Amino acid sequence: MRHTVSTWTAATLLALGAATVAIAQPAGYTGPSNAPKAAVQGTYSGPSNVPLMTVKQLLDTGRDEQPARLQGRIVSFEGNERYTFEDATGRIIVEIDDEDFPAGQTVSAEQRVELVGEFDKGLRKTEFEVDRVILLP
Template sequence: MKARYLALILAPLFSTAALATTYTGPGAQPVTTVAAANDAADDTRVVLQGFVTKKLDNDDKFEFKDNTGTIKVEIDDEDMPAAGFNDKTKVKLTGEVEKNLMSREVDVDLVEIIN
């Protein structure tokens, strides 16, 4: 009897999960190249793959490069991967475009090392 009530209580939880969807229209997919990020609007989500080529003057600013160009990225210490990496290590950056007065940069939320 208890199992029957438990099944009745849990059934709606599992059936609504199949109905949940996400927005797939314009702007839903993140920008995936530096060239597109350099033209993107403020707060546009990005997922970039390439190389962090050098550290810039500021503590958390770096230059990032892919096949389409370079862009300045801001990576806070807590967003760095546990394993170290260098300019020859391919990485995946997830974040959002920050549009400044004269330029754009990516505020990185996650750095992943790609094998």
């Protein structure tokens, strides 16, 4: 009986692992995952006191954990929820969780977006942690 339980457990874990792989972000930049999400959340669309900055301003004067907004394009997927973001003043690595992309919409490298988030300035890495991606016209 112990062999049957072990076989069943191994088969179950293998099946769960396969399901996890099926919903992972694909290699290359193609925008957000099309995997189903648990729930669709509404978002606030009114005015904000979070400053709109350029990449250059953020890199030159930004403080660790400073909230900011950036406008430009996500130009490439680097893996592990990291993307390269670009505006007219420069580029920065941004971290975007799948659920922070607009629900039900694909973001291409040509689409202008606004990123709302927090600057992460460390000794070994500098990046922008995104809380929300907003599509711009």
